[in-house]
Amino acid sequence: xxxxxxxxxxxxxxxxxxxxxxxxxxxxxxxxxxxxxxxxxxxxxxxxxxxxxxxxxxxxxxxxxxxxxxxxxxxxxxxxxxxxxxxxxxxxxxxxxxxxxxxxxxxxxxxxxxxxxxxxxxxxxxxxxxxxxxxxxxxxxxxxxxxxxxxxxxxxxxxxxxxxxxxxxxxxxxxxxxxxxxxxxxx
Amino acid sequence: xxxxxxxxxxxxxxxxxxxxxxxxxxxxxxxxxxxxxxxxxxxxxxxxxxxxxxxxxxxxxxxxxxxxxxxxxxxxxxxxxxxxxxxxxxxxxxxxxxxxxxxxxxxxxxxxxxxxxxxxxxxxxxxxxxxxxxxxxxxxxxxxxxxxxxxxxxxxxxxxxxxxxxxxxxxxxxxxxxxxxxxxxxx
Amino acid sequence: xxxxxxxxxxxxxxxxxxxxxxxxxxxxxxxxxxxxxxxxxxxxxxxxxxxxxxxxxxxxxxxxxxxxxxxxxxxxxxxxxxxxxxxxxxxxxxxxxxxxxxxxxxxxxxxxxxxxxxxxxxxxxxxxxxxxxxxxxxxxxxxxxxxxxxxxxxxxxxxxxxxxxxxxxxxxxxxxxxxxxxxxxxx
Amino acid sequence: xxxxxxxxxxxxxxxxxxxxxxxxxxxxxxxxxxxxxxxxxxxxxxxxxxxxxxxxxxxxxxxxxxxxxxxxxxxxxxxxxxxxxxxxxxxxxxxxxxxxxxxxxxxxxxxxxxxxxxxxxxxxxxxxxxxxxxxxxxxxxxxxxxxxxxxxxxxxxxxxxxxxxxxxxxxxxxxxxxxxxxxxxxx
Numbered sequence: 001x002x003x004x005x006x007x008x009x010x011x012x013x014x015x016x017x018x019x020x021x022x023x024x025x026x027x028x029x030x031x032x033x034x035x036x037x038x039x040x041x042x043x044x045x046x047x048x049x050x051x052x053x054x055x056x057x058x059x060x061x062x063x064x065x066x067x068x069x070x071x072x073x074x075x076x077x078x079x080x081x082x083x084x085x086x087x088x089x090x091x092x093x094x095x096x097x098x099x100x101x102x103x104x105x106x107x108x109x110x111x112x113x114x115x116x117x118x119x120x121x122x123x124x125x126x127x128x129x130x131x132x133x134x135x136x137x138x139x140x141x142x143x144x145x146x147x148x149x150x151x152x153x154x155x156x157x158x159x160x161x162x163x164x165x166x167x168x169x170x171x172x173x174x175x176x177x178x179x180x181x182x183x184x185x186x187x
Numbered sequence: 188x189x190x191x192x193x194x195x196x197x198x199x200x201x202x203x204x205x206x207x208x209x210x211x212x213x214x215x216x217x218x219x220x221x222x223x224x225x226x227x228x229x230x231x232x233x234x235x236x237x238x239x240x241x242x243x244x245x246x247x248x249x250x251x252x253x254x255x256x257x258x259x260x261x262x263x264x265x266x267x268x269x270x271x272x273x274x275x276x277x278x279x280x281x282x283x284x285x286x287x288x289x290x291x292x293x294x295x296x297x298x299x300x301x302x303x304x305x306x307x308x309x310x311x312x313x314x315x316x317x318x319x320x321x322x323x324x325x326x327x328x329x330x331x332x333x334x335x336x337x338x339x340x341x342x343x344x345x346x347x348x349x350x351x352x353x354x355x356x357x358x359x360x361x362x363x364x365x366x367x368x369x370x371x372x373x374x
Numbered sequence: 375x376x377x378x379x380x381x382x383x384x385x386x387x388x389x390x391x392x393x394x395x396x397x398x399x400x401x402x403x404x405x406x407x408x409x410x411x412x413x414x415x416x417x418x419x420x421x422x423x424x425x426x427x428x429x430x431x432x433x434x435x436x437x438x439x440x441x442x443x444x445x446x447x448x449x450x451x452x453x454x455x456x457x458x459x460x461x462x463x464x465x466x467x468x469x470x471x472x473x474x475x476x477x478x479x480x481x482x483x484x485x486x487x488x489x490x491x492x493x494x495x496x497x498x499x500x501x502x503x504x505x506x507x508x509x510x511x512x513x514x515x516x517x518x519x520x521x522x523x524x525x526x527x528x529x530x531x532x533x534x535x536x537x538x539x540x541x542x543x544x545x546x547x548x549x550x551x552x553x554x555x556x557x558x559x560x561x
Numbered sequence: 562x563x564x565x566x567x568x569x570x571x572x573x574x575x576x577x578x579x580x581x582x583x584x585x586x587x588x589x590x591x592x593x594x595x596x597x598x599x600x601x602x603x604x605x606x607x608x609x610x611x612x613x614x615x616x617x618x619x620x621x622x623x624x625x626x627x628x629x630x631x632x633x634x635x636x637x638x639x640x641x642x643x644x645x646x647x648x649x650x651x652x653x654x655x656x657x658x659x660x661x662x663x664x665x666x667x668x669x670x671x672x673x674x675x676x677x678x679x680x681x682x683x684x685x686x687x688x689x690x691x692x693x694x695x696x697x698x699x700x701x702x703x704x705x706x707x708x709x710x711x712x713x714x715x716x717x718x719x720x721x722x723x724x725x726x727x728x729x730x731x732x733x734x735x736x737x738x739x740x741x742x743x744x745x746x747x748x
Contacts, residue, residue, distance in 0.1 A: 005194055005198060005248055006248075007379055007382070008194070008198045008382060009201070009202055009244060011386055012198055012202030012203070012386050012573075013202045013205060013206055014383070015202075015383055015386030015387045015390060016202060016203055016206040016207070016390055017206060018387060018456075018460070019387055019390040019391060020206065020209075020210065020390070020394070022394075022460050022461065022464055023210070023394065023397070023463075025461075025464045027398070027464065027468050027471055028468065029471065031468075031472035031475035031476070031477050031478050047457075050453075050460070054453045057383060057453075058446070058453075061380075061383075061449070065379075072245070075245050076241075076245075079245075082205075083234075083237055086205070086206055086209050086237070087212075089209055089210075090209055090212045090214065094214050094215065094218075097214055097216065098217070101218035102218070103218050103219055103220055104218050192568055192572060193622075195568070195569060195572050196575070196576055196618060196622075199572055199573050199576030199577070200576045200579060200580055202576075203576060203577055203580040203581070204580060207583075207584065210584070211588070259619075262619050262622070263619075266611075266618075266619075270608075270611055273579070274586075276583055276584075277583055277586045280588040281588050281589065281592075284588055284590065285590075285591070285592035288592035289592070290592050290593055290594055291592050294597075381566055381569070382569060385569050385570045385573055386573050388570070389570055389573030389574045389577060390573070390577055392574060392643075392647070393574055393578060393581065393647055394577070394581070396581075396647050396648065396650055397581065397584070397650075399648075399651045401585070401651065401654040401658055402655065403658065403659075405655075405659035405664050405665050406664055407664055410668075421644075424644055428637075428640045431570060431640075432633075432636050432637075432640075435570075435636070438566075
């Protein structure tokens with residue numbers, strides 16, 4: 001079916017994304033606890049993105065579990081999602097190194113928004129193939145969280161320029177509620 | 188059969204290639220939108236290469252799906268393809284950091300040409316084993332796109348020194364038409 | 375079941391963690407043996423962490439081998455473990471570049487402690503699902519080593535400020551005895 | 562059996578090793594062909610190591626194909642092999658950046674020697690489990706190449722200090738003849 005390779009490739013890319021972010025934690029030259037201070041915000045941005053990428057992996061895992069066949073448009077929709085996720089290490093590091101200022105926060109939220117849209121598009125392609133009576137279609141039909149998260153990111157982008165912390169709070173809140181959008185009784 | 192491991196290894200290498208390119212997007216030290224300006228060309232070279240590597244992964248996926256057995260020469264032809272693809276992060280970064288100038292564009296096109304030739308050689312090895320009546324052999328027989336793409340890269344190399352943008356246009360055009368060279372009715 | 379993808383993703387992340395640590399071995403500009411001298415402590419910290427990550431991979435391999443189904447809480451407990459392991463390249467490099475001084479040694483031990491706790495939590499989640507009569511539950515019941523290792527790390531954290539070498543000795547000792555905590559007769 | 566995960570993990574590590582070496586090809590700031598000149602030796606060391614790692618992957622692929630079960634000592638012998646292979650990006654870059662001088666060449670040959678020994682040990686562990694009548698045991702029995710390669714590396718280490726090019730010639734020759742040591746009629 002080819003589904004296995006799509007999963008394997010996605011797992012590979014997501015595994016690399018979630019791991020190379022740690023390379024942005026630049027190793028201090030001194031051995032004191034104070035030397036770790038400058039990387040504290042980078043560390044928090046890492047934790048936030050680790051959770052966000054983890055959520056995507058979990059959801060992707062559940063969604064592809066409910067999928068039975070692959071076609072060309074699903075392959076490309078999946079690559080499109082991986083593209084926006086692949087930018088997360090960059091936007092994370094920019095936000096972390098600049099202490100969660102307005103512009104990097106807005107760009108970070110924008111990246112997550114595009115990833116959420118790409119996920120939504122991928123979901124649509126899979127449902128189109130699986131049919132309206134499929135497990136996935138019914139699970140998504142009652143999934144208000146999946147629809148709420150792009151709205152949350154959309155609000156957090158302009159909000160970053162009013163209050164960066166408020167914007168980040170929404171991003172965190174979306175992560176918390178977004179957790180497992182499709183999980184009817186999929187194992 | 189060993190086919191699974193060939194797929195898994197190729198997926199791993201391609202996943203890493205497509206992801207480590209993002210490390211070339213150097214994180215700016217300032218939090219302003221202007222600070223992102225210097226990396227705009229690097230970003231566009233990243234997008235172009237993400238699509239090109241994505242096309243190779245898709246095609247590789249379809250081609251190996253139609254393959255039934257592996258032999259030593261296929262293993263090496265596959266490694267040869269991965270070698271030229273592994274240089275893409277380097278040629279991409281060089282082109283991006285030098286604002287798509289003539290020489291880096293020509294070297295980028297050369298790398299893609301060598302990858303296209305390597306893909307062609309790999310295809311030949313697989314067809315030789317699968318036989319002239321195989322699904323793959325028949326799909327490739329009517330595939331003018333697969334033959335057009337090396338020609339496109341061959342033209343874009345000298346053209347880069349006349350007009351770099353014209354050269355890049357051909358590279359993009361090849362990406363657009365090259366998409367899915369072998370896709371008769373493979374799932 | 376989804377177990378395969380959990381294994382594949384974990385393998386990917388652990389493979390990347392164990393490999394990117396080598397990027398901290400900065401290539402010297404001179405060709406003499408003396409030029410390698412500054413990276414000797416980094417090399418030893420690399421060897422230590424390679425073994426520790428190797429132990430985790432081996433144990434993870436055995437534990438998931440004995441698992442039959444996956445649920446949401448296992449997915450997250452697994453990601454939690456991968457998070458602490460993903461910090462190992464950073465803590466390793468910090469310890470290596472600062473010649474195994476007190477503070478980096480304590481932070482390194484703290485990271486391993488958190489990973490050991492995360493492993494313990496993951497084990498608990500899996501046993502809860504597999505049931506008290508499962509192979510895993512019985513193997514863990516008689517596993518004093520798995521319980522000894524967090525205690526070892528807990529001691530090595532404050533000990534680092536008294537004697538860093540003594541602290542490192544405990545870390546090494548835990549690695550030696552921790553080797554294969556659950557290995558009743560699992561293949 | 563767990564064999565699948567051993568293969569998957571090894572594939573992941575080897576895929577990363579073969580790919581991160583390209584990160585040592587530092588992107589020049591100028592767009593001229595001359596700007597590529599300083600990285601020419603690094604490029605050649607990359608090609609050499611790509612081939613060497615490719616040979617190991619191929620051989621590993623064939624050897625594990627002929628293996629039926631995994632035990633603890635095979636897991637560790639495999640990790641031991643991966644350890645020496647994981648140092649190849651470092652020794653490659655050191656040799657390349659120092660224009661194939663004596664000391665880096667000797668260290669490079671030493672790393673390959675240790676990898677060859679580790680491969681030999683792994684092979685022994687697998688044969689011990691598979692039994693003297695197994696396909697693998699018989700294939701290895703007539704394999705003079707597998708025994709010749711450690712000898713070649715052993716010679717090339719001291720030879721590097723007499724003549725670095727002669728030493729490199731032996732390393733290349735070993736790569737050429739070492740190609741596929743065990744390939745009776747394994748697919």
